[in-house]
Amino acid sequence: MPELPEVETYRRYFEETALGQTVMDLKAEDPRRQLTIDYDTLLQALKGTQFVSTHRIGKHFLITLSTGKVLVLHFGMTGDLAYYRDEEDTPQFARIVFYFQNGFRLAFIDSRKFGRVGLAASIEEYQQKKALGPDALDITLAELTTSLEKRKAPIKPLLLDQKILAGIGNWIADEVLFQAKINPAKTANTLNPEEFEQLHAAIQLVLNTAIEHEALYQTFPKSFLIHARGWDEVVETTASERQVCPRHHTPLAITKVGGRTTYFCPICQPL
DNA sequence: CTCAGTGTTCAGTG
DNA sequence: TCACTGAACACTGA
Numbered sequence: 249m250p251e252l253p254e255v256e257t258y259r260r261y262f263e264e265t266a267l268g269q270t271v272m273d274l275k276a277e278d279p280r281r282q283l284t285i286d287y288d289t290l291l292q293a294l295k296g297t298q299f300v301s302t303h304r305i306g307k308h309f310l311i312t313l314s315t316g317k318v319l320v321l322h323f324g325m326t327g328d329l330a331y332y333r334d335e336e337d338t339p340q341f342a343r344i345v346f347y348f349q350n351g352f353r354l355a356f357i358d359s360r361k362f363g364r365v366g367l368a369a370s371i372e373e374y375q376q377k378k379a380l381g382p383d384a385l386d387i388t389l390a391e392l393t394t395s396l397e398k399r400k401a402p403i404k405p406l407l408l409d410q411k412i413l414a415g416i417g418n419w420i421a422d423e424v425l426f427q428a429k430i431n432p433a434k435t436a437n438t439l440n441p442e443e444f445e446q447l448h449a450a451i452q453l454v455l456n457t458a459i460e461h462e463a464l465y466q467t468f469p470k471s472f473l474i475h476a477r478g479w480d481e482v483v484e485t486t487a488s489e490r491q492v493c494p495r496h497h498t499p500l501a502i503t504k505v506g507g508r509t510t511y512f513c514p515i516c517q518p519l
Numbered sequence: 520c521t522c523a524g525t526g527t528t529c530a531g532t533g
Numbered sequence: 534t535c536a537c538t539g540a541a542c543a544c545t546g547a
Contacts, residue, residue: 281542322526325527359544362526362542364527401536405537418524506538506539
């Protein structure tokens with residue numbers, strides 16, 4: 249679930265809690281899987297250093313240490329952060345825990361263990377090594393058009409390609425295409441300039457709205473497709489009540505595009 | 520017990 | 534080498 253808005257929300261949470269703290273110790277439940285460098289090297293790099301500043305590229309969260317090195321967190325599908333003090337408050341699935349001099353701790357929570365923690369020499373080195381494209385909030389219309397206009401793949405999997413733009417995941421891709429009224433299976437090279445403009449505006453709209461709402465789906469505008477996914481039910485609803493277009497109240501199509509579950513409205517987003 | 524689902528990476532194909 | 538497709542990864546929760 250952590251896509252750009254969640255990671256931005258985590259970053260802001262980190263700024264209010266762990267930023268400025270001095271790291272004393274580190275525990276990792278499954279270091280060989282979840283740490284991208286060996287445990288001893290990471291511990292030595294962290295011990296006695298402070299978390300000085302934060303940065304985000306797409307879904308990647310980067311923390312600059314007082315030594316200048318950069319701690320990198322990627323939340324995979326189920327990652328989250330929690331700052332707390334007492335052992336008994338340790339959240340479930342706290343896979344990696346940072347221990348601070350002030351007695352508090354920061355847990356990297358990750359039930360499905362797809363998250364990764366590692367170290368980079370600098371922000372630029374990391375972005376280059378991972379071949380990350382511009383952050384989805386920073387990409388210009390011209391950049392977006394240039395990188396998509398010749399591509400023959402369906403638009404949706406290209407929006408998920410972090411090398412083209414960084415930060416969009418499965419539900420945001422669906423939401424963006426719904427707001428832009430573009431069919432997810434439409435090949436990128438058939439989009440006209442007006443559609444690229446709508447796409448670019450929809451990326452801004454969806455990401456900024458999600459960040460404003462601190463990535464809490466339940467509070468997103470009624471006009472958002474995300475409510476159809478049934479993640480935010482307060483009251484029980486049936487699938488047929490839920491899986492309708494917010495504009496037409498007609499049934500949505502639920503298919504696979506690029507191997508991923510895809511929701512769209514066949515009326516708003518014709519092929 | 521089975522299986523969907525989330526993001527990334529990698530093997531395979533053209 | 535590049536563009537694209539599809540499976541694999543670990544695990545929970547339905």
